Amino acid sequence: MTHVVTESCIQCKYTDCVTVCPVDCFHEGPNFLVIDPCECIDCTLCVAECPVDAIFRDVDMPDGSEGYLELNAQLAQIWPVIIQKKAALPEAERWRHVMPKREFLDMGANDDMDPLLKPQTPMHEQERTPEFTEATAPKGLQHNHRVKAGVWGWLTVLEGALRYCLEDGSGRHWVLRADDSVWIPPDVPHRVEFMGPTRFYLSFWH
Ligand code: SF4
Ligand code: SF4
Structure with a gap:
């Protein structure tokens, strides 16, 4: 069970x-948490x-929850572990009275990414930057750079949009909008492009 x-x-x-949770089995996506059934x-x-x-x-x-067990199991393999409480989503009070809302589940920009671009084992957050805007972000983020070996980055857009580009020769890039997050693999060259006003943060996991 x-x-x-x-x-x-x-x-x-x-x-x-x-x-x-005594066994840290919650995993966090952009607008939903799941429980890892293998750990609970x-x-x-x-x-x-x-x-x-x-x-x-x-x-x-309850009736209407069909498929959520499978969804928890599936997303727990993809999303990072969360062990600390954080602020609820900005519109949480409005959404708590809305049902049904399954259609609004955001599985994250990682959905269409190569599985190799996601951690294969649960990660723990080690550090988090302040929130940046396009004006305050370190300039180096817009030029080729890498997260150090053994550490994964987690880029979360809070407002506006930006483009996350791999510079590994593949030409792959993803547009991240408010509440989207993406894993940044260790030691892979990448950069971001701002697409207008935005607010975002980075965190680092291993
Ligand atoms: S997720 Fe499972 S183990 Fe964690 S607090 Fe809930 S019931 Fe307990
Ligand atoms: S609404 Fe909050 S407390 Fe309830 S399951 Fe989601 S994250 Fe946990």
Whole structure:
């Protein structure tokens, strides 16, 4: 058995649940959290923490939650572990009363990325930059640079949009908009291009 995060969490992501989990099995996407069913020990501690009652035991899920167990299992393999509470999404209070909202689940810009461009093992956040704008961002981000070997970057756009470009000869690039995030692999040359006013941060994981 396992516990499962269901639809109510989408677009809210209050994150109260992550602080009580004794085995750190929550994983974070752009607008939803999931539980890794291979790690969850069914302690039930997270259930009462969720302000929108999004968490259920897998054998006790309400009607309309079909597919969420599989979704939690799948996304837990892709998204990073989250262990610290953070601010809810800006529109959380409005979205907590909206149902259904499955169509708004954002699986992140990583959806269409090569699996080799995602960590294959759970990561832990080590450092996070301040929020930057296109005006305050270090200039070096717009030129070829690399995250050091063994460390993954996680780029999250909070407002506006920017383009994340690999400079590894593949020509691949992705446009990230508000609430999109992308993994930046270790030791791979890349840069960002600003597409107008934006706000974003970077964090570093290993
Ligand atoms: S507390 Fe509830 S709404 Fe918040 S992240 Fe956890 S499951 Fe989602
Ligand atoms: S039931 Fe316990 S182990 Fe499972 S996700 Fe919730 S807090 Fe973590």
